[in-house]
Amino acid sequence: MDPIDAFREPQRHLPFLEVPASDPRTRAVELRTLYPEIVGAGQVMDLDTFWSLTSTTAMVVVVDGVVVFELYADGVAPTDRLLGNSATKSVLALLTGVAWADGSRAAATGRTE
Numbered sequence: 001m002d003p004i005d006a007f008r009e010p011q012r013h014l015p016f017l018e019v020p021a022s023d024p025r026t027r028a029v030e031l032r033t034l035y036p037e038i039v040g041a042g043q044v045m046d047l048d049t050f051w052s053l054t055s056t057t058a059m060v061v062v063v064d065g066v067v068v069f070e071l072y073a074d075g076v077a078p079t080d081r082l083l084g085n086s087a088t089k090s091v092l093a094l095l096t097g098v099a100w101a102d103g104s105r106a107a108a109t110g111r112t113e
Helices: 003-007 047-053 086-101 105-109
Strands: 038-040 043-045 058-063 066-072
Touching: 038 047, 043 047
Parallel strands: none
Antiparallel strands: 038 043, 058 066
């Protein structure tokens, strides 16, 4: 097995339904250069260092619904379905926090009463 296959969705060969965005946005006219400082493991690192030290397979940055930056590991394509691991939990926690801050307690708690 190709090492990158371990990060692909194990069920990728099964039938699936792709749900299009309700308001699809286009890509930016020109992708931006990204110079982040990433803090983790007791150090501050640039994107290249982070990429070399982790098992990251894809990074996509969306601003106002427009893709402005994309980076993929060798052997990974934008059309690949990849495992989300803890990223899914992080996004859900972020969305819950935003809903809570906006006063939408029902959305944040899942309760409708």
